[in-house]
Amino acid sequence: MTLSARAGSFVFVAAVFLSLLFFYTAYDKETKTIVPEKLLAVIFFSDAAKTWSELNKVAALAAIGLISCALIVGPLSKMFPKAFGKLLLYRKDVGIAGFLFAFLHSAYSLFVIYGLDLNKMLFANPKWIGFIAAALAFIIFFFMAITSTADAVKKMGYVKWKLLQTTGYAALFFAVVHFVVLETRTGKGLDVRPYGLLFLALAITALVVRIGLLFLRAPQRTGFEEHIGQTSEKDS
Numbered sequence: 001m002t003l004s005a006r007a008g009s010f011v012f013v014a015a016v017f018l019s020l021l022f023f024y025t026a027y028d029k030e031t032k033t034i035v036p037e038k039l040l041a042v043i044f045f046s047d048a049a050k051t052w053s054e055l056n057k058v059a060a061l062a063a064i065g066l067i068s069c070a071l072i073v074g075p076l077s078k079m080f081p082k083a084f085g086k087l088l089l090y091r092k093d094v095g096i097a098g099f100l101f102a103f104l105h106s107a108y109s110l111f112v113i114y115g116l117d118l119n120k121m122l123f124a125n126p127k128w129i130g131f132i133a134a135a136l137a138f139i140i141f142f143f144m145a146i147t148s149t150a151d152a153v154k155k156m157g158y159v160k161w162k163l164l165q166t167t168g169y170a171a172l173f174f175a176v177v178h179f180v181v182l183e184t185r186t187g188k189g190l191d192v193r194p195y196g197l198l199f200l201a202l203a204i205t206a207l208v209v210r211i212g213l214l215f216l217r218a219p220q221r222t223g224f225e226e227h228i229g230q231t232s233e234k235d236s
């Protein structure tokens, strides 16, 4: 990983986070416009509970968005190596950043929203499917994150490691189920601000693109370095 690739990933992650603050947090559902005062109220903790709740949603959206970007680059770089091959250099850092946001969101939700109460999470939760889906997604993303080093690949063996990485798409599917179940309200349908819906669309696109790859006979990668753009692949 070169310094410029790391800096590029950082700029991208920061841009996604700031864009969420501006286009999601500052969006006013009633007037359907961007209201900067809404963002200022959140940033300056006018109502601390509201600020934490908003930051939790921003973290959730940053997580699903960044992880989708890290995943979608894989199939796209196989389908269109010239256009997307270079982006492989950023996928590891962007994926890890996505996982860190998922970790913050999960921890806040488990401790503050559910108060670590199994009844609230599962037994008395009408949206228990959304909770189970979140837990499965988190567990898979966790294992993907801790095995994202060349050392881990050596220890696990490439075939097992690649299988685990492929389950990332199942985890993204679980995250989409979680998103839709938790944000669907009776009588209102999917109740998410437009910029949030864009992140849902991105995740669904990543899944569709991966399924599309099944129908193409793209060459298989044969080593960890190829997944993160650190070798010149035959197909790129």
Ligand code: HEM
Pocket: 053, 056, 057, 060, 061, 063, 064, 067, 102, 105, 106, 109, 110, 113, 134, 135, 137, 138, 141, 175, 178, 179, 182, 183, 192, 193, 196
């Ligand atoms: C055990 C782990 C998790 C728990 C307990 C959890 C819990 C929650 C809760 C309670 C909400 C509703 C928040 C609110 O309306 O204020 C939510 C929303 C959401 N979660 Fe999770 N979550 C977990 C893991 C994840 C993961 C791994 C992802 C994605 C990578 C994710 C993505 C989302 C998204 C995108 C939303 C919708 C945000 C919005 O627009 O309001 N969650 N989650």
